[in-house]
Amino acid sequence: MIPLRPGRLWLLGSLTAVLLPPLLRLPPWFTAYCFALLGWRSAIDLRGWPLPRRRLHLPLTLAGIGAVLLGYRTLFGPDAGLALLSVMLCLKLLELRSLRDAMLIIFLGWFLVAGVFLVVEPSILLGGYLLLTVLLLTAALIALNHPVTQTGPPRFYLQLAATLLLQALPIMFFLFLLFPRLPGPLWHVPQNPNLGRTGMADHMSPGSIARLADSEEVAFRVQFEGKIPPASQLYWRGPVLWTTDGHRWDRLRGAATPWFSQPASHEALGQEVRYALTLEPNSERWLFALELPATVPHGFDLTADFQLLQRRKLNARQRFELAAHTRYRTPPLSEEERRLSLQLPEGRNPRSHALARQWSTLAPAQIVQTALALFREQPYWYTRQPPLLGSEAMDEFLFDSRRGFCEHYAAAFVTLMRGAGVPARVVTGYQGGEHNPLADYLIVRQSHAHAWAEVWLAQEGWQRVDPTAVLPPTRVEAESDQQRFRSTNPLLLDRGQSWLTRNLARLRYGWDALDNGWNLWVLGYNNLRQEELLGRLGLLRFGWQGVVAVMLATTATTLGVVLLRLLLQGRSQSEPVLRLYARYCRKLARIGLSRAPHEGPAAFARRAAQARPDLALKIAEISELYIGLRYGHADNESTLPRLRAAVQRFQPPTNAR
Amino acid sequence: MPLTMHQRFSLARFLRGPGPETGPVLLDRHRVYILPTRQGLLLGAVLIAILLGAINYDNALAFALVFLLAGLSVVSILHTWHNLLGLRVETGRCPEVFAGGEARFTIGLRNETRQTRPAMALILPDGTETVLDLPPGLHWTTLSRSAPRRGRTALGRFQLATRFPLGLFRAWSPLELAMGCLVYPAPAPPTPLPSGRFGTIGSGGAQGLGHDDFTALRPYQTGDSLRQVYWKAVARGQGMHSKQFAGEAAQELWLAWDLLPGLPTEDRLAHLCRWVLEADEAGLAYGLRLPERIIPPGSGPAQRSQCLEALALHGEQP
Numbered sequence: 003m004i005p006l007r008p009g010r011l012w013l014l015g016s017l018t019a020v021l022l023p024p025l026l027r028l029p030p031w032f033t034a035y036c037f038a039l040l041g042w043r044s045a046i047d048l049r050g051w052p053l054p055r056r057r058l059h060l061p062l063t064l065a066g067i068g069a070v071l072l073g074y075r076t077l078f079g080p081d082a083g084l085a086l087l088s089v090m091l092c093l094k095l096l097e098l099r100s101l102r103d104a105m106l107i108i109f110l111g112w113f114l115v116a117g118v119f120l121v122v123e124p125s126i127l128l129g130g131y132l133l134l135t136v137l138l139l140t141a142a143l144i145a146l147n148h149p150v151t152q153t154g155p156p157r158f159y160l161q162l163a164a165t166l167l168l169q170a171l172p173i174m175f176f177l178f179l180l181f182p183r184l185p186g187p188l189w190h191v192p193q194n195p196n197l198g199r200t201g202m203a204d205h206m207s208p209g210s211i212a213r214l215a216d217s218e219e220v221a222f223r224v225q226f227e228g229k230i231p232p233a234s235q236l237y238w239r240g241p242v243l244w245t246t247d248g249h250r251w252d253r254l255r256g257a258a259t260p261w262f263s264q265p266a267s268h269e270a271l272g273q274e275v276r277y278a279l280t281l282e283p284n285s286e287r288w289l290f291a292l293e294l295p296a297t298v299p300h301g302f303d304l305t306a307d308f309q310l311l312q313r314r315k316l317n318a319r320q321r322f323e324l325a326a327h328t329r330y331r332t333p334p335l336s337e338e339e340r341r342l343s344l345q346l347p348e349g350r351n352p353r354s355h356a357l358a359r360q361w362s363t364l365a366p367a368q369i370v371q372t373a374l375a376l377f378r379e380q381p382y383w384y385t386r387q388p389p390l391l392g393s394e395a396m397d398e399f400l401f402d403s404r405r406g407f408c409e410h411y412a413a414a415f416v417t418l419m420r421g422a423g424v425p426a427r428v429v430t431g432y433q434g435g436e437h438n439p440l441a442d443y444l445i446v447r448q449s450h451a452h453a454w455a456e457v458w459l460a461q462e463g464w465q466r467v468d469p470t471a472v473l474p475p476t477r478v479e480a481e482s483d484q485q486r487f488r489s490t491n492p493l494l495l496d497r498g499q500s501w502l503t504r505n506l507a508r509l510r511y512g513w514d515a516l517d518n519g520w521n522l523w524v525l526g527y528n529n530l531r532q533e534e535l536l537g538r539l540g541l542l543r544f545g546w547q548g549v550v551a552v553m554l555a556t557t558a559t560t561l562g563v564v565l566l567r568l569l570l571q572g573r574s575q576s577e578p579v580l581r582l583y584a585r586y587c588r589k590l591a592r593i594g595l596s597r598a599p600h601e602g603p604a605a606f607a608r609r610a611a612q613a614r615p616d617l618a619l620k621i622a623e624i625s626e627l628y629i630g631l632r633y634g635h636a637d638n639e640s641t642l643p644r645l646r647a648a649v650q651r652f653q654p655p656t657n658a659r
Numbered sequence: 660m661p662l663t664m665h666q667r668f669s670l671a672r673f674l675r676g677p678g679p680e681t682g683p684v685l686l687d688r689h690r691v692y693i694l695p696t697r698q699g700l701l702l703g704a705v706l707i708a709i710l711l712g713a714i715n716y717d718n719a720l721a722f723a724l725v726f727l728l729a730g731l732s733v734v735s736i737l738h739t740w741h742n743l744l745g746l747r748v749e750t751g752r753c754p755e756v757f758a759g760g761e762a763r764f765t766i767g768l769r770n771e772t773r774q775t776r777p778a779m780a781l782i783l784p785d786g787t788e789t790v791l792d793l794p795p796g797l798h799w800t801t802l803s804r805s806a807p808r809r810g811r812t813a814l815g816r817f818q819l820a821t822r823f824p825l826g827l828f829r830a831w832s833p834l835e836l837a838m839g840c841l842v843y844p845a846p847a848p849p850t851p852l853p854s855g856r857f858g859t860i861g862s863g864g865a866q867g868l869g870h871d872d873f874t875a876l877r878p879y880q881t882g883d884s885l886r887q888v889y890w891k892a893v894a895r896g897q898g899m900h901s902k903q904f905a906g907e908a909a910q911e912l913w914l915a916w917d918l919l920p921g922l923p924t925e926d927r928l929a930h931l932c933r934w935v936l937e938a939d940e941a942g943l944a945y946g947l948r949l950p951e952r953i954i955p956p957g958s959g960p961a962q963r964s965q966c967l968e969a970l971a972l973h974g975e976q977p
Contacts, residue, residue, distance in 0.1 A: 105701075113708070144825065147778060173729070174726040177730070187714075188714055
């Protein structure tokens with residue numbers, strides 16, 4: 003048994019703290035089982051319960067493994083592995099006997115923190131919390147290795163742990179920046195299923211975008227070089243939808259037509275807009291580039307309808323340097339493209355078709371204006387809770403319910419255009435974005451998901467038309483929809499905000515800027531970022547050997563500083579005593595009484611007192627204090643000031659009276 | 660103290676230290692060694708496992724954790740080493756004991772820094788370990804080892820070691836101080852003091868003086884019987900004095916080797932030891948006669964320890 007109650011309490015406390023994040027993710031019965039084991043252990047330590055008998059170990063272990071199997075159907079993989087590690091840690095705690103066991107548990111606690119990092123991608127808050135648990139585990143390790151009964155206060159262990167970690171921090175920093183990162187995995191990595199659950203789908207049916215409207219989750223962040231373009235140009239292009247059954251819209255598959263895989267091209271009519279986009283992990287392959295993309299990043303394909311698709315999906319946060327042309331002209335329509343952009347399901351939505359056919363004699367640009375005027379002037383409403391639509395969805399929306407979200411308006415508009423003979427298609431993606439004034443970048447959230455339309459006009463080529471944007475703000479049904487509607491409508495942004503709202507917004511933006519930095523520089527620091535940074539610092543000129551040499555040199559320097567600090571703070575406490583005595587000897591030397599090198603302080607005092615009886619009392623006092631401090635048990639706190647005062651007062655006159 | 664290469668890397672120096680030393684020993688950087696403990700190596704394996712995971716999953720935070728913990732371990736080397744470095748070890752007293760008892764060696768540990776040196780372990784060759792915290796200043800601690808046989812017994816080699824703060828590394832310094840403890844023979848069961856012509860020289864009480872008829876006073880010494888104290892002087896505030904009787908000088912008791920024929924050496928020594936103790940208790944003046952040494956009669960603590968020392972070292976080369 004280890005005679006270490008305080009150490010064991012530290013162990014128990016820090017372990018509970020480190021187990022919390024994984025346990026709260028696990029199924030409740032599993033969490034309950036682990037907490038029961040932890041409770042048992044605290045009863046052992048606090049109430050003096052006996053350790054469980056040896057024959058109980060096997061059933062307890064089997065129960066733990068069973069719980070993992072029940073929850074995950076496997077023992078392998080990050081999630082099940084984390085669960086297994088958690089339960090094994092609790093079980094190991096129950097059979098804790100020696101210091102060796104206790105230290106092993108601390109190491110496994112650290113390992114568990116790494117496990118959490120591998121399974122979830124922690125936010126700053128969780129990262130900070132886990133750093134705190136590392137501190138607690140370190141303090142526990144110190145307490146365990148301090149098996150003396152008169153232990154210091156808990157603050158002592160925490161302070162020492164914090165000191166050690168602070169001294170290790172520069173080493174971590176240099177290794178983190180400079181340790182060569184490999185581009186690929188060492189062995190197969192299963193895709194992390196916990197990332198990017200919500201996001202844009204590759205098809206659209208009424209209600210599919212409204213589903214995202216509530217989500218404040220960040221889709222991506224954008225930093226522009228120079229001024230941010232006006233909100234009316236901030237259309238982030240995602241899936242382009244061509245085919246419909248009258249209800250649901252789908253994109254073209256690569257195999258559908260040879261035309262589709264031809265490289266896209268367009269003619270720029272204005273300056274290029276350059277920006278960097280950081281895409282949050284999601285489950286789809288789109289890069290939501292500003293319309294229209296002028297560059298194709300490595301590993302991506304640009305389709306004929308200007309979608310940027312990743313060849314191999316990486317389920318990680320990615321950063322891209324991109325460029326766009328916000329004013330453009332596309333080349334003439336091919337036969338195949340015209341056919342695809344005019345097709346409508348046979349016999350569906352007859353009333354819409356009839357309406358569109360009435361317009362087909364007009365010029366295409368007029369047809370567009372007529373349809374937009376219909377939405378603007380007739381009582382069409384903007385709402386997130388539109389009535390459910392049946393099989394003739396477009397007819398029901400256009401003529402009966404007249405209530406819908408952006409996907410309704412985009413789909414209905416494209417249906418009308420195609421019915422009137424104007425080539426058209428639906429584009430989904432994001433629109434607008436929240437400007438973070440503190441760090442000057444744009445946050446695009448899932449709630450910015452949007453659907454709009456494109457029509458082909460003979461002079462201009464494909465042109466964007468956003469039918470939702472023509473609705474007047476008075477026809478927004480619910481107050482909660484106002485904000486979303488406003489953000490699609492650039493004129494209404496930032497009007498009439500109270501002081502509180504403004505400051506809350508500032509706080510939120512500050513936090514998001516921090517989060518963005520964390521994502522970019524901590525979570526997203528991979529081999530590409532490393533090469534970029536080292537290139538910018540000029541370190542790559544010397545090759546990787548040079549980088550490793552710098553890494554070792556900086557680490558050694560850190561250690562040197564730590565050592566110097568240790569040696570300085572641990573400087574002998576007798577030093578002030580020696581200094582004072584030397585000063586006293588100098589004063590005596592001035593009147594001709596020098597201390598011989600072999601002469602002890604007592605002998606010197608005797609000789610000096612004989613030579614100068616007038617000083618004998620003072621010499622005796624100083625020598626006694628000095629001898630007491632240097633060789634005896636004299637208390638440093640109280641005696642040292644007395645010695646200092648005595649030496650200061652000691653002013654031997656040159657001539658004896 | 661510069662060392663030659665040969666000395667610096669000598670295994671004996673590493674394991675045993677420089678041999679018996681007298682006086683204060685400063686544990687400087689030449690004699691404080693440090694190596695990872697088994698737990699330290701285990702943590703190394705754990706860190707390699709996390710590093711492999713971090714590389715494979717390209718997980719930045721796992722990298723950061725490995726580097727933080729690696730930094731922590733390396734920093735702890737300095738702290739552990741520094742915990743022992745600069746400690747001054749001083750030799751203290753080791754009071755004499757009787758065989759069968761425990762020899763207690765007092766060792767002074769002087770911490771000249773301003774910080775406490777926590778969890779310092781003193782380890783004897785038999786594995787007994789004393790762990791203590793050393794605040795600034797001088798601390799006396801006692802190391803005990805059993806003393807089964809009479810004679811001079813040495814403390815032997817011991818270690819000062821520490822694993823504080825993290826237990827991943829262990830700094831140690833082998834030490835051998837020139838300290839010996841005198842072990843007296845174990846006294847035999849009480850036996851009456853010898854009497855008669857073998858035991859005494861001269862005759863007591865010839866002048867017929869009673870206990871009150873003392874002839875002189877001398878300052879009280881530890882070991883004097885309380886019956887001899889001249890209490891009247893104490894009552895007058897003149898201090899403790901012992902009465903000296905006229906016959907005392909003549910009452911000489913000889914404790915002689917020859918008084919115990921036929922017994923084995925150690926038994927003889929045991930009996931003599933008991934007699935010395937009893938004679939001393941009774942406040943008698945006594946002399947000791949051993950084959951190789953004669954101690955003239957006397958009394959008091961000095962006489963007692965002189966006699967006991969002679970018994971302890973009987974037969975040993977001086």
